[in-house]
Amino acid sequence: MSNNLSAFFAGRFFSLLLYIDMVKRSKLKYLTPLQIDLFKQQGYLSPFHLLSTEACSDLKKKIECFERKRSHDVIWAFDIKANLLFDWVYKLGAQQQILDIVEDLLGPNIFNTNTVFRIKEPGSSTSYGWHQDAARIDVRPCFIIAYVAISESTPENGGLRVLPGSHSSILPFDVVENEDGQARRKVARTVGVVADNAVDLQLAPGEVAFFSGRIVHGSGPNLSRYRRIAILTDYTAAHARQSLGRGSGQLVRGHDDFNHLAHEPVPVGSCTEASVIQRRHTLLAYPENPLMGPLPSGEIAKFPDQPTTEKG
Numbered sequence: 001m002s003n004n005l006s007a008f009f010a011g012r013f014f015s016l017l018l019y020i021d022m023v024k025r026s027k028l029k030y031l032t033p034l035q036i037d038l039f040k041q042q043g044y045l046s047p048f049h050l051l052s053t054e055a056c057s058d059l060k061k062k063i064e065c066f067e068r069k070r071s072h073d074v075i076w077a078f079d080i081k082a083n084l085l086f087d088w089v090y091k092l093g094a095q096q097q098i099l100d101i102v103e104d105l106l107g108p109n110i111f112n113t114n115t116v117f118r119i120k121e122p123g124s125s126t127s128y129g130w131h132q133d134a135a136r137i138d139v140r141p142c143f144i145i146a147y148v149a150i151s152e153s154t155p156e157n158g159g160l161r162v163l164p165g166s167h168s169s170i171l172p173f174d175v176v177e178n179e180d181g182q183a184r185r186k187v188a189r190t191v192g193v194v195a196d197n198a199v200d201l202q203l204a205p206g207e208v209a210f211f212s213g214r215i216v217h218g219s220g221p222n223l224s225r226y227r228r229i230a231i232l233t234d235y236t237a238a239h240a241r242q243s244l245g246r247g248s249g250q251l252v253r254g255h256d257d258f259n260h261l262a263h264e265p266v267p268v269g270s271c272t273e274a275s276v277i278q279r280r281h282t283l284l285a286y287p288e289n290p291l292m293g294p295l296p297s298g299e300i301a302k303f304p305d306q307p308t309t310e311k312g
Helices: 002-027 033-042 053-069 071-077 087-093 096-106 273-285
Strands: 044-049 110-120 128-131 144-149 160-162 173-177 186-190 207-212 217-219 228-237 248-253
Touching: 033 044, 033 096, 044 096, 053 071, 053 087, 053 228, 087 110, 087 228, 096 110, 096 144, 096 207, 096 228, 096 248, 160 207
Parallel strands: none
Antiparallel strands: 044 207, 110 228, 110 248, 128 186, 128 217, 144 207, 144 228, 160 217, 173 186
């Protein structure tokens, strides 16, 4: 009798587990429960196929066209909040597949809080030391970064490296003047990093990797003969709170019942005068974000911007 009862309850318990798993799966947009658990454990998921060869080629053409026509603007326009300048950058970050994956990890109400280009020329010494993007201004729950490879990303050409499991907390860091990145600014560099278990996130053109804003990551120089082109976007849950200041973003999915983030408009066209002014206004009004860090008392925000002589 007792054995039969034990078998009965064991069967019921197993059925309950299957039901719970089925409910979880039914609510997911793209990922499996196993992938979500893996992200929680290691702080990243990679790779996912996103863009066709033709789509990557089209994005390269747009990038090269802007570089050719407005070479003097590249240094600031391809930096922080590029999603406020280019409609095609905004559209890339709002692709359904990306947002489905982000929703599975963050919930249904999502902001794009920053998009930047990361381009390394052939033979470039540009590198990014070990760091956590959320080090100077933490966000809870932490934002997620999508790294879209427009060209191949490999160890040879300075592709992304991560330390699995390093996203559970903010680690000790030094604030230094950035000498090795795309634009000069104060940045956090994680100290005492042991990189024995570092993983290279190798990506083919059109693939995307997702990682926590708290994971320790970095990249080396481009030792290859080809450009390494990537576009990175930060996604933040509407209910998230910054540890300092108030951020801003474009609501790309769902709705906002929290008002923790200031709302940003969607750009029209490619780096128009109106969008340049809007970006400047946004960064001056909401200067404290994970990339720019805390704003010292009494100071005005400094960020890559259109040269003064060209400002409207």
